[in-house]
Amino acid sequence: MANVKDNSTPVIQVRDLVKRFDGRAVLDGVNLEVFPGEMLVIMGGSGCGKSTLLRNLIGSMVPEEGVVEIFGQNTLVMDEPELDEIRKRFGILFQSGALFNSMTVGENVALPLKEHTDLDDETIDIMVKIKLEQVGLRQAEDLMPSEISGGMKKRAGLARAVALDPEILFYDEPSAGLDPVTSAEIDYLMMDLAKKLGVASVVVTHEMDSAFRIADRMIMLDKGKVLMAAKREEFETIRDGKPTGDDTKDLIRQFLRGDSEGPITRRRQAGGYEEDILHAAGAR
Amino acid sequence: MTDSPIQTVTWEDKVAVVKVAGDIDLHRSASLQHALLGLLDEQPSKVVVDLSGVPYMDSSGVASLVKLLSRTRKLGVSLVLLSPSQKVKSIFEITRLNSVFTITDSKEEAMA
Ligand SMILES: Nc1ncnc2c1ncn2[C@@H]1O[C@H](COP(=O)(O)OP(=O)(O)O)[C@@H](O)[C@H]1O
Ligand SMILES: [Mg+2]
Numbered sequence: 001m002a003n004v005k006d007n008s009t010p011v012i013q014v015r016d017l018v019k020r021f022d023g024r025a026v027l028d029g030v031n032l033e034v035f036p037g038e039m040l041v042i043m044g045g046s047g048c049g050k051s052t053l054l055r056n057l058i059g060s061m062v063p064e065e066g067v068v069e070i071f072g073q074n075t076l077v078m079d080e081p082e083l084d085e086i087r088k089r090f091g092i093l094f095q096s097g098a099l100f101n102s103m104t105v106g107e108n109v110a111l112p113l114k115e116h117t118d119l120d121d122e123t124i125d126i127m128v129k130i131k132l133e134q135v136g137l138r139q140a141e142d143l144m145p146s147e148i149s150g151g152m153k154k155r156a157g158l159a160r161a162v163a164l165d166p167e168i169l170f171y172d173e174p175s176a177g178l179d180p181v182t183s184a185e186i187d188y189l190m191m192d193l194a195k196k197l198g199v200a201s202v203v204v205t206h207e208m209d210s211a212f213r214i215a216d217r218m219i220m221l222d223k224g225k226v227l228m229a230a231k232r233e234e235f236e237t238i239r240d241g242k243p244t245g246d247d248t249k250d251l252i253r254q255f256l257r258g259d260s261e262g263p264i265t266r267r268r269q270a271g272g273y274e275e276d277i278l279h280a281a282g283a284r
Numbered sequence: 285m286t287d288s289p290i291q292t293v294t295w296e297d298k299v300a301v302v303k304v305a306g307d308i309d310l311h312r313s314a315s316l317q318h319a320l321l322g323l324l325d326e327q328p329s330k331v332v333v334d335l336s337g338v339p340y341m342d343s344s345g346v347a348s349l350v351k352l353l354s355r356t357r358k359l360g361v362s363l364v365l366l367s368p369s370q371k372v373k374s375i376f377e378i379t380r381l382n383s384v385f386t387i388t389d390s391k392e393e394a395m396a
Contacts, residue, residue, distance in 0.1 A: 126347035
């Protein structure tokens with residue numbers, strides 16, 4: 001039960017997911033699968049619905065339509081206690097899931113163990129040391145979050161995310177606010193942990209360097225739909241190739257390269273002004 | 285799978301051989317600890333924890349064995365982990381505790 005052995009059965013399966021805000025479909029029929037042990041990166045422009053997708057995956061938001069299956073179970077029909085059982089098998093590292101500033105690093109890591117298990121304090125202390133060692137932070141156990149760097153905070157967040165030996169790790173923009181060197185360090189740590197612990201990871205990011213460093217497979221979201229889902233190598237081929245004249249591929253290429261010219265730009269110029277301005281009005 | 289993670293305890297002289305069975309995870313670590321620490325009251329000279337029947341162990345299981353190790357050291361009792369599966373061995377490696385424990389695949393060596 002605790003470990004998924006069959007590598008061809010997805011740990012997450014999403015079918016025809018629709019999420020609307022005030023009638024506007026931010027996710028408009030998303031399909032995706034996450035397999036055991038793989039690192040899946042979800043990319044897409046700002047506001048395209050990446051964080052919303054992640055929230056629907058972890059059950060903190062309920063979609064209007066579609067199916068989310070985790071470990072083969074439909075989470076959308078679960079009640080809160082059932083969801084909590086499933087959530088124990090996730091680790092989550094969100095931007096907002098920052099450390100509690102009133103607690104030491106060690107106490108932060110201990111928190112999920114105290115909340116979700118009936119292990120005694122001594123065992124929890126040992127586990128906290130093990131987790132901190134795994135992220136290279138054992139010396140920081142007694143420090144307060146205010147006393148450590150941004151990169152160390154991410155490491156501590158990661159230690160807390162793996163406290164319960166999760167089978168799936170979710171990350172939302174893990175390198176946000178970090179300098180490139182620290183961001184690369186966190187990438188390697190995420191990869192190292194994922195490989196060693198054999199966990200599946202779902203990472204939302206718009207940082208292309210990071211995405212290409214860590215991904216086994218990538219998904220590009222656009223206008224509420226999956227524009228492309230493929231192995232990293234296929235996205236690399238598109239990024240490094242010449243424009244093809246195929247709008248979808250060229251749009252992906254422009255996004256991956258961060259170019260200022262291409263279908264994204266043309267789309268913005270061509271239209272959607274009414275849609276844009278009404279959406280801006282509706283957002284207030 | 286039975287509830288108790290301890291399948292059998294056999295004594296050979298003052299050596300207690302404890303056969304553990306099933307996954308040792310958050311649900312079963314506490315009860316494993318309880319049984320193993322309770323065994324120390326019977327004053328063994330050595331405890332051999334046979335892990336051959338444990339397909340999977342998480343870090344709560346490892347932490348439980350660390351706790352047992354610290355108790356046995358205080359009491360001057362030796363502790364040997366016998367025949368962990370590859371998967372269980374790797375959790376000791378990941379947590380960098382493989383060198384802290386005495387781990388062997390040989391029953392003779394464990395009993396010696
Ligand atoms: N709780 C919410 N209520 C209303 N609109 C929301 C809510 N969350 C997100 N949105 C809107 O959904 C769109 C996608 O947001 P988000 O998922 O945060 O994008 P991303 O993470 O890709 O930048 C945005 O237009 C955002 O304003
Ligand atoms: Mg976001």
